Amino acid sequence: MSPQELAEAINAYVWKHYDRLVNLDRSYISKLELGKHHWPNAQYRAALRSILPAPDDASLGFYPRQRSQPQRPSGDHHGAEHEERTGSVASAAGNSSKALRAAERTIESIDLSDSPWTPDRIHELAGFIASGGELGPQTAREVSQAWRTTQPPQILELRSGRRIGQRLADLVIERTETLRRMDDFLGGADMHDLVRQELTTTLTMIDDASYTEPIGRQILASVGELAQLAGWVADDAGLRQQAERYYLAGVSAAHAARDEPLAANLLSTLSYQYANIGDPREAVLLATTAANGVPPHTTGTTRALLMERVAWANARLGDARATERALGAVDDLFTETKYAEPEPNFTYWLTRDEIAVMAGRCYVQLQRPEPAITLLTGAVDRYDDSHQRETSLYLSYLAEAHLQAKDVEASVTVALRALEAAMGVASARSSGRINHLLHLLAPSKTNERVREFSEALLASRPHAWPT
Structure with missing residues (x-):
């Protein structure tokens, strides 16, 4: 349903069930989606539950605001240093959250309808993948269904408090990696809502929560990873403008996390989109900027991936010499002795065959x-x-x-x-x-x-x- 169609459906429901004539329009729905409106009254909530349909108000995304922090006993051994974010990280988190919320202007309510699937089951499958197990098409579809119909465990865990610890940060990283592997088997039209839901959930989780600087950087990096994946699947679903907003917002989150290789990957992926459907000159500029902007300790595989996008942008531009140079650099970088630093998760798919495919293309x-x-x-x-x-x-x-x-x-x-x-x-x-x-x-x-x-x-x- 479009926002206007949903508004008209609410008007009809209120007239039928409450004998009350109202004239809501699409702007009312947009304000609800953006969190710029008061809670809908009881009649409007009843209409939304019936039309969408949804079992309760929480399923529509209307959660009570919990702004105040729980009081801690004076003898709490964790200490303030374990609870408070540093000023720089707190500011970065707030700015990144706002940037991503602006990028998510078309976010729909999360579907939390009843399902036999549980957060533990999703966590189990995520752990299976993280441990090196193979994820096939059927498993990807199962996890996809679970994601659509189960309340995110991040929200469940935070209901008892507003502190993000290492366990919750690891859960976000694990779920991000699961979604990335699912994308190997499912198209963008199937994946976009799932990734958008996860991004929204993660933003909801970090909003006003307390965490240490290392945890904050991990969470912000996960936001950047999710934004990159959201852009990728949105582009694959034909939602090109949305994809660009995801990528640019992700760059903001990656910089806040001080993860320059991730920021470069986001810019580089955006250059890939520009090369395919936009101005190839802009694509060359973006791809080259990303490849030249990573620090010296960046792994050879990461730099090879960035140079692949440089090669493709130049090929789309028709510059054969620049394309050949970039392809040669990809080969050299990929065969470099691996650095002690671990490879980023986003490079997992780059293999010799993938490099051959890009050269062939x-x-x-x-x-x-x-x-x-x-x-x-x-x-x-x-x-x-x-x-x-x-x-x-x-x-x-x-x-x-x-x-x-x-x-x-x-x-x-x-x-x-x-x-x-x-x-x-x-x-x-x-x-x-x-x-x-x-x-x-x-x-x-x-x-x-x-x-x-x-x-x-x-x-x-x-x-x-x-x-």
Whole structure:
């Protein structure tokens, strides 16, 4: 429902059940979403519970405000040093919270309807992933369902107080990593609400809570990680403007956490979005800024990831020489002796095959099909088919490379595989690439195989792909 539709539904409910004529409009709903309005009265809350539907007021996101801190016994052995944030971290947390709240202007109420799933069950699955267990498509869907229907454990834990300790900080980090792994199997249209809910929950948790400086930096870094993931899945759901707001707000949180590699990754990911759908010159500037802005101790894998975005932005710009230089740097950085510093979580997916795929995509962009076919064929053959979005994307570039090499038959054969993979995931990136292939194949529309691809694509339209 749009805000206006929801407002009109409330008007109708109040008229029917209370014989009262009201004329709410979309601005009232927007104020509720932004927390700029008083609590709705009993009639409006009853209407919202009925329309949405929701079992109680808390399910709508209306929580009693608890601004005062609980009194502590004078002999509390934890001491003030364990409770108070430093001025700089407190200020950074407040500013980052405001920035992210501004970025979340379309946040909807969290669905907390009854479910057999429990926070402990989500925590158990998160621990399974953190311990190195494999997360497959079915498990990802199960965790996705749990996330949608279970009250976040962060909120449950804070109801007895407003102090964030190490256990709660670790829980936020663990849940962020679980969501990141789920994104390997689910498309942006399925993931966006989940990540947005987690980001909102984490912001609610840190609002007015007390924590030490190290805990504060961990939490803010998690906010930055969640903002990066929110931007990624929003872009994959076709919500490009929202994605940009997430990325920029995440940069603010990462800087507040003094995590420059994370801030660079956020800027770099935004450059990737600009390269795909915006001005490639802006993308080159952002990607280069991110790659040059990390401190010397940044790991080789992190810097290789940042240079991949530099290569892609330059390929989209059509600068072959700069692209080649960046790809060479990626190879050198990835093979560097690992630093003692651990790799950031956001680099977990970067492998030799992923580097080959990016090089192949760059060569497709530069109209050099021979190296592109060699690189993409080898990497795709080794790729896990359960990662349907990436499988579809990478096959689409291989199909385009075959078409550049004037091999229409091979192109259509690969394009059909890409289409089959795309039908299994709600991804605007995948559907956009499939439509791009159809456009590229249009000059050969009399070819029997091309007609086969066109008909298969037409038959897949009812799957309601994102646009």
